[in-house]
Amino acid sequence: MKTKKLVTAAIVSAIAARSFASGFALYQPSAVSHAMGGALVGKAMDASANFNNPATLTDLTNITVSVGFVTEHPRGRVDARMRGSSYHEYKMDPGLFWLPHVQLAVPLPFDFAFGLGIGADYGLGSKYHKKWLMDWSATETTIEGLVINPNLAYKITDKWSVGAGLRWLFFDFEQYSYPQVPMNGVELARFKNHITGDNDFKDFGWQIGTKYDITDTFSVGVVYKSEIDVKVRGRSRNRVVRENNAGIRQLATAKTYQTMMESGYTPAQIAMIPAAVKERYISTADATIRSSVSSEARKRTGRGGCDLSLPQSIAGGFNWDVYPTWHIGAMVSWTQWGEFGNLYFDLPPDGKEGDRDIKMDWRDTWRFSIGSCWDFAEDWRWMVSYTYDMDSTRSTQQSVMLPPANRHILGTGFTWNCWGGFELALSYACIFMDGRDMHMDDALGNTYDLETDWGFCHAGGFSVTYRF
Secondary structure, eight states, X not given: OOOOOOSSGGGSOOOOXXXXXXXXXXXXXXXXXXXXXXXXXXXXXXXXXXXXXGGGGGGOOSOEEEEEEEEEEEEEEEEEEETTSOOEEEEEOXXXXXXXXXXXXXXXXXXXXXXXXXXXXXXXXXXXXXXXXTTTTOSEEEEEEEEEEEEEEEESSSSEEEEEEEEEEEEEEEEEEOOEEEETTEEEEEEEEEEEEEOTTOEEEEEEEEEEESSSSEEEEEEEEOOEEEEEEEEEEEEEEEEOHHHHHHHHHHHHHHXXXXXXXXXXXXXXXXXXXXXXXXXXXXXXXXXXXXXHHHHTOEXXXXXXXXXXXXXEEEEEEEETTXXXXXXXXXXXXXXXXXXXXXXXXXXXXXXXXXXXXXXXXXXXXXXXXEEEEXXXXXXXXXXXXXXXXXTTOSOOSSOSEEEEEEEEEEEEEEETTEEEEEEEEEEEEEEOEEEEEOTTSOEEEEEEEEEEEEEEEEEEEEEO
């Protein structure tokens, strides 16, 4: 299993997937592709071929430019408890996100085609109450992965095309959490941890695809996207925001009595010491512990680094023109999220590999989509789709990086050839989360149960396309 590291332990967090996609991959390269559920591996309908399958760029006979965005508003509800107690209900609403896309396709001489895609291929976003039960893991997290994707395609024969390209990634994250400060099984305080980091736009992957027209109306395609090794550099900032006075007092008292015993005092002699004298010793120990906690916060503030591997994937599908006005497509994809076995962290102050080891134990995921479109008028097209997106998490993982749930996505949309070469596209999808449960432990060894009680996301898209 390949080693993976993140900037700090706080990246292991309670995160609601920005689009509730498997892992934290996104699938919205254009409003048209969004409405079709990505079932465009065998045929291009617009320049989102850059993302769906670069080989299908040869389907586009005109210079095509698409610009637009997809909005995401994920919401949800999770139930959490410390093992042995009652469940508490918590809402998730990280707000509205805007995922832009720019797609270009250019036919070239000698049966070549060039494409350039820019869009958000990865993303997460969550926001919980600052004092929710598992705030030691995270309260607010944002992860963004923007990909610039140049491609070149070639039509080998009238029926067979191939395409390939680079995937140039910008990866950025920010997170807030309140990690515990344990000592001898007692929580002494909470830090407020704020981390930021990015990869300086230095990391690349690649993709390759092929497409074959079995008949004039039925085509199939396959596309492979490579793993991307992401090298992140960032900073972790900590400060003490909550002191557990009872816990500190308990530990100070225990340390005072331990020191007296080590100095030769018997229990009977300790009992004879005046209370005021013992209180002075306990107060001194109390102040020492508080100073140690503050010193620990300063030591844990600093720079860190990480290597994170975004997994490889492969997708295949077909597109069929059943009638001149009715078209259907299907797609199935596999993503190797099982590479997330453990996360090994580099933490301040020393930044050594493996400062903390978090069990992820994700599993490989499958995604199934079927879409259909109907040219119901001369300049109008209506699209509908259904997608099943498999959950990548397991109940045994020691992180709530994703709420445990499979996803069912219903999508629809319209295109309108409004004037000349201009086309407007609108899409909408509603995403339902099929809840599952998991459990994990905190720094004190307490076990927590987490269950996705309800999850839903509105996703709307808009694209403007011009065909020269």
